[in-house]
Amino acid sequence: PYTHAELMAKVAAQLTDSRYQHCLRVEQTARELAQANGVDPELAAIAGLLHDYAKQRSDETFINLIKTRGLDPALLNYGNGVWHGVVGAELIKTELHIYNEDILNAVRLHTVGAPYMPKLAQIVFMADFIEPNRNFPGVDEARQVTAKSLAAGVRYQIQHTLNYLIAKGQPVYPRTLATYNAWVGGVG
Ligand code: DGI
Ligand code: FE
Ligand code: FE
Ligand code: FE
Numbered sequence: 216p217y218t219h220a221e222l223m224a225k226v227a228a229q230l231t232d233s234r235y236q237h238c239l240r241v242e243q244t245a246r247e248l249a250q251a252n253g254v255d256p257e258l259a260a261i262a263g264l265l266h267d268y269a270k271q272r273s274d275e276t277f278i279n280l281i282k283t284r285g286l287d288p289a290l291l292n293y294g295n296g297v298w299h300g301v302v303g304a305e306l307i308k309t310e311l312h313i314y315n316e317d318i319l320n321a322v323r324l325h326t327v328g329a330p331y332m333p334k335l336a337q338i339v340f341m342a343d344f345i346e347p348n349r350n351f352p353g354v355d356e357a358r359q360v361t362a363k364s365l366a367a368g369v370r371y372q373i374q375h376t377l378n379y380l381i382a383k384g385q386p387v388y389p390r391t392l393a394t395y396n397a398w399v400g401g402v403g
Pocket of ligand 1: 267270293294295296297300325326327343376380385386387388389391392
């Protein structure tokens with residue numbers, strides 16, 4: 216297996232410097248959220264470091280993986296935003312030889328979430344949203360909510376994401392909507 220330092224070099228080689236720096240901030244934020252939530256900080260750090268590993272691959276790469284690895288064909292109707300996590304996890308297996316399903320799932324779910332998310336996946340999802348350089352309106356509230364309750368943070372983020380996609384007229388991947396319904400839905 217690659218050492219942590221070797222994985223850092225692998226990630227750096229795949230990404231622009233600013234995207235790599237984002238990955239390092241997500242790694243550190245995930246480590247802190249793990250410590251606060253009783254999750255293994257090293258697993259969180261690795262998942263955080265790797266979450267955007269595939270972000271700068273070509274559309275063609277993702278389309279081929281969707282077809283050859285038996286992934287949801289509906290993915291073909293979306294783009295890099297949805298693909299780099301859900302499909303990108305395949306490249307982490309093949310190229311980095313990481314087969315820990317907890318790590319791979321956290322990468323897969325980091326953008327669109329899922330109705331059920333293990334704590335590690337919730338941590339990477341939130342670390343990506345609130346890492347120190349994020350500065351969208353509401354990010355400070357998101358940080359405060361997440362510090363009090365990881366699940367409340369997930370709820371906050373998925374509401375924000377759905378609002379953003381609709382405001383922009385973007386198509387919503389069905390699992391993004393399922394995440395929203397599962398985490399936000401209460402009494403109907
Ligand atoms: O990779 P990052 O920029 O750090 O952040 P991210 O992985 O959370 O989000 C990547 C993009 O994916 C973001 O611009 C929003 C977009 N996205 C998330 N869910 C959906 C989506 N785009 C579409 N079209 N549909 C979705 O359901
Ligand atoms: Fe991402
Ligand atoms: Fe995200
Ligand atoms: Fe990210």
